[in-house]
Amino acid sequence: MTISAHSRIRVTAVSIIAAAFIPALLSGCGDKEKEKSDAKFAAANSYIFSALSHITGNPEATVNLVPPGMCPGHFDISPSQVKELFNCRLLFLFDFQGNIEDSVQRISQRGLKLKKLKAPGGMCLPKTYENIISQLCRHLAEDSPETADMYELREKQITEKIKQFSENTLKNFREAGLAGRKVICSEHQKAFCEWLGLEVIASFSGRDTVTPTQINECLKAAEGKQIDFVIANRQEGTKLAEAIAKRIQARPKVFSNFPGPGEGEKSCQTYFELVERNISSLMNDGQ
Template sequence: MPKAAWKVKMILVREMKVLRSFVIILLILLLCGCGEHQLERTKVVATTSLIGSIVRAIGAERVELAVIVPSGMCPGHFDVKPSDVIKLSGAELILYHGWERWIGKLISSSKARAVMMDVKGNWMAPDVHIKAAGKIADALCNVDPKGCKLFKGNLKRYKDEIKSALGEMEEKLSRLKGAKVICSKMQEGFLRWAGLKIVATYGRPEELTTREMVRLVKLAREKKVKLFVDNLQSGPKAGLRMAEEVKAKHVTLTNFPLGETRDSYIISLRENVEKLVEALGCGR
């Protein structure tokens, strides 16, 4: 092959390689662009991890979720920060319980549709949680009708997962039946669901006067209370001194799902039950 022809051939080969690389990059960009266009995500702001855990499980990939209150904090005594207001940027839906004193500030600062999830009872109790999940699925369908089929399918799967977890916990829950406890008012609904007998309840640590503690200690001795249960978000050690006084066990349960996975509620539910079983065991 003549030298000039060989040079031309090499130039053409290099140009073809560059062109091929360009085409590949262009295709990748086009595919990524199409994927983003097809995935119509709705930004949803949830005030608590109770709402957020359900939105995450039901909304899945069609929802961009922002949760305002960290799961370890008490939403009733939460102070809204500028960074929380920023979370509302681009939101189409705000879901809240109705007892958040600060929610009005957020709603007034956003153009998003705000929907109150007025579901009574303790949301950590599975029957209440499932009812709330149904309402949240409806709210998602209203704001994103195209995703409704997905939401309803995920709702069914979520309910089935909760029922399956309950089946696995059935034997452990049976050990708790009738055990006498004194607990934080915030944990009363969950403990009643779990089958424990509530002898008395108390409020937040700042509400526990010396006189009230003396009364509860006396009652615990009279009724042979085996366990004091505190609420993580409102005072994890509020009942500890009273438990020590009567030589009862003490545990702290969470009233909100911890973590940011789609099964965070089920994980926290299991952990709550495990703590109760471990504290009471077979010796009650």
């Protein structure tokens, strides 16, 4: 075999190897570009996370930043979460979560878009969930105009489900004999309690902002009345509600405004499960 023939064999071999590997390399680059274009969403709390999952039908496409048991208005993003956000295109947060907005300024300069949602009072109210769904669908349609019709349809479908759920929930609550029960509750649960048909005698703020005067007003309002429940807001803690309940000989209960695991309770992943779990805490021993 001559040297020139040997060289030709080597060149041919290299060509064959290159022909085999170049398409794979190009495909790999394509996959990376696809990963960048198939943007994930990020939610600044479990309420928005569950609403986005309800709309898209794909929970895996959304990163949830704030655990359900924590107050979404007092939460700092961890370094690992910052890393996750680099793979996201849209971050949805409530207008009261300014702390998170400040934390992601550097990422937003690299393409992450922040979409602030107005959070009406009473997170468990059906009209509030409907409002959040509407805001999300509008933002998603603006971000992806080619699928705007799909988001419009999803909003209509979910709105109808909310309406049916609302009617059935109130009907079942009345039939359970709970409507009209007297309660003292967290201010963050007052609107929901009133929607259910409970009689709110007094309300209190979180333990970090509550004053002795406010506590005394709750105790005074309870005088001469049979208070059935003192309802805490899970995200604010339960100790204050438990202390008031003990003083007035009422039963302490805990409502949450955000889907997720509960203490000693089954987890709830959707708005509907959240409302049902809140109500079931009263129905279990409310008779």
